[in-house]
Amino acid sequence: MKRWNWLYAGIEHFLERPYQVGKIINHRYRIKNCLGMGSYGITYIAWDIVTNQYVVLKQMRKTKRNKGTLSFQREAQILKMLKHPRIPKLYDSFMIKDIPHLVMELISGKTVEDLIFKEGKTFTERESFELLIDILAIVQYMHQNGIVHRDLRIPNIILNEGNAYVIDFGLARFLTESERMNNDDVIEKKLRREISVKSDFYALGHFMLFLLYSTYEPTVKEERSWEEELSLSMEARYILRKMLQIDTPYEDIHELSADIHRLLQRWGNGGVNDVIV
Amino acid sequence: MLRKLLKAIFTKNSSHHKHRWSSSDHLKMYHSKTHHSKYGHHHYQKKYHSGSFFSSFLDS
Ligand SMILES: Nc1ncnc2c1ncn2[C@@H]1O[C@H](COP(=O)(O)OP(=O)(O)OP(=O)(O)O)[C@@H](O)[C@H]1O
Ligand SMILES: [Mg+2]
Numbered sequence: 001m002k003r004w005n006w007l008y009a010g011i012e013h014f015l016e017r018p019y020q021v022g023k024i025i026n027h028r029y030r031i032k033n034c035l036g037m038g039s040y041g042i043t044y045i046a047w048d049i050v051t052n053q054y055v056v057l058k059q060m061r062k063t064k065r066n067k068g069t070l071s072f073q074r075e076a077q078i079l080k081m082l083k084h085p086r087i088p089k090l091y092d093s094f095m096i097k098d099i100p101h102l103v104m105e106l107i108s109g110k111t112v113e114d115l116i117f118k119e120g121k122t123f124t125e126r127e128s129f130e131l132l133i134d135i136l137a138i139v140q141y142m143h144q145n146g147i148v149h150r151d152l153r154i155p156n157i158i159l160n161e162g163n164a165y166v167i168d169f170g171l172a173r174f175l176t177e178s179e180r181m182n183n184d185d186v187i188e189k190k191l192r193r194e195i196s197v198k199s200d201f202y203a204l205g206h207f208m209l210f211l212l213y214s215t216y217e218p219t220v221k222e223e224r225s226w227e228e229e230l231s232l233s234m235e236a237r238y239i240l241r242k243m244l245q246i247d248t249p250y251e252d253i254h255e256l257s258a259d260i261h262r263l264l265q266r267w268g269n270g271g272v273n274d275v276i277v
Numbered sequence: 278m279l280r281k282l283l284k285a286i287f288t289k290n291s292s293h294h295k296h297r298w299s300s301s302d303h304l305k306m307y308h309s310k311t312h313h314s315k316y317g318h319h320h321y322q323k324k325y326h327s328g329s330f331f332s333s334f335l336d337s
Contacts, residue, residue, distance in 0.1 A: 188313050206313075206321075213321035223317040246314045 016061055018042050024049070026094055029057050029103065037061070040068045040170060045106060048091075055091060058102040065098070071170060072100040078147055078172045079104060086138045086165045107167060109160025112207075116154065116214050125236055126267050128211040129260055132204065134164045136260070139204070140253045142166075143197050146175045150193055152203040154210050191245055198249050201256060205243030212236075235263040 019031045019042075029046035032054065036043050046057040060068045079090035079102070092103035115121040123131065135157060142149060151171040158165040173179070173195050181190055191202045209226050216230060223229075227237060239259050241247040250256040311320075 191313075206316075209316070209321050213318060216318055216322070218318045218322070223319040225315045225317050226321065227314075229317050241314075244313060 015063060016042065019044065019059070025057065025101065026092075026096065028092075029055065031057070038170070040064050040071055046103075048103070054106045056088065056104050056106050058104070060100045062099060069100055072102065075169050075172070076100075076102055078169050078174075082142065082145060082147065082169075084138060084141050086163065087142075087169075088165070088167055107158045107160065107165045109158040109165065111155045112157045112159060112210070113154040115159060116210060122214040123211040124215065125212065125232060126264070128208055129236070129264055131159075131164060131211065132208060133257065133260055133264070135166065135204065135207075136253060136257055138164065138166050139200055140257075142172075143175070143200070143253055147172055148175055148195055148197060149200055150195075150203070152200055152207055154207060157207070197252060198245065201243045201250050201253075202245055205240055205245075208240060208243070233263070233266070235259070235266070239263065 016037065018034050018037070019025065021031055021033060023031045025031065025046065028050055029048055032045045032047055034042065034044050035056070041058045041060050044057045044059070046055055047053075048055045058072075060072050076090060076093045079088065083089070088105040088107055090102065090104050094101050110119070116123075135152070139149070139152070147169075149166065149169065149172050151168055152166070156166065156168040158167060171193075175195060175197070177195055179193075179195055181194070185193075192199055209230075212230055212232065213226075218229075226240075232240070238247075239256070242250050242259075243256070
């Protein structure tokens with residue numbers, strides 16, 4: 001399979017044919033570069049010639065027309081509803097030849113994924129939990145507005161000047177929605193995609209382990225569990241086990257933030273008061 | 278048509294080749310036999326291979 005990846009990528013590129021650099025979309029957005037081709041969309045940075053600023057333009061993939069249109073509409077609806085300085089604003093949405101497009105605020109900074117894997121940034125236990133508290137303030141806002149993100153992973157959190165931003169609402173849902181779960185789905189998928197606030201805590205549990213592993217140097221090739229490999233404080237382990245639903249899960253964000261605040265107090269934490277407990 | 282296809286294959290923008298995590302990448306992980314409470318450095322220190330949309334088709 002791997003051997004043919006270059007060919008698949010080529011055919012994919014041919015079928016989708018992303019916009020060329022310099023092309024003007026909807027008489028307004030000049031394509032600067034392509035950020036990536038995701039599962040449903042192709043994402044670009046574009047220059048808005050009306051407002052004279054860079055924006056993010058997301059074009060739905062032609063090959064995902066059926067499922068994709070609904071998912072794009074939902075993403076637009078959710079972004080429009082959420083008005084928070086750490087969530088990209090939706091500026092515009094339009095169709096070109098039946099293909100939905102979204103235009104949103106460009107968040108500057110770097111994703112946590114790039115910081116860890118490209119730049120070798122490391123996070124101590126304290127730094128990891130401080131970042132979590134910052135992210136939870138945004139997540140609290142989403143949950144209060146009846147939205148669950150369901151894709152809180154390291155590539156979807158951007159850090160800029162020490163502040164966290166949440167992007168990619170492509171999998172977000174209204175908490176009132178229901179979605180049929182396939183009984184054959186493995187537990188991990190069920191926990192990540194359940195329409196419940198718990199799935200965001202679950203995803204953030206894994207997010208935290210990516211941060212905490214940034215300082216870990218394996219001594220043996222064999223893999224042990226994170227609890228055996230990492231030297232974490234008892235409180236940190238307690239919190240992570242609940243986030244990951246190994247122990248009784250957190251039912252709401254206040255319970256979780258109260259535990260984190262307690263942990264941060266160990267370090268004489270000052271000024272972390274974003275989440276109102 | 279064929280020429281266009283070949284051209285697309287060989288001249289594709291390198292940024293599309295560049296690895297990006299994708300929401301679909303996680304689908305691969307779902308097939309992992311290890312329970313998530315047992316994940317260790319193999320899981321949290323290695324990046325998943327990016328999927329072309331063909332692999333996301335295969336996985337979903
Ligand atoms: N508002 C934004 N500001 C800055 N960068 C962004 C923004 N939205 C998306 N990006 C960048 O573009 C990439 C792809 O965008 P996004 O994740 O929204 O697309 P996607 O179709 O959901 O792709 P994937 O399936 O890979 O998640 C992201 O990894 C991120 O680096
Ligand atoms: Mg994404």
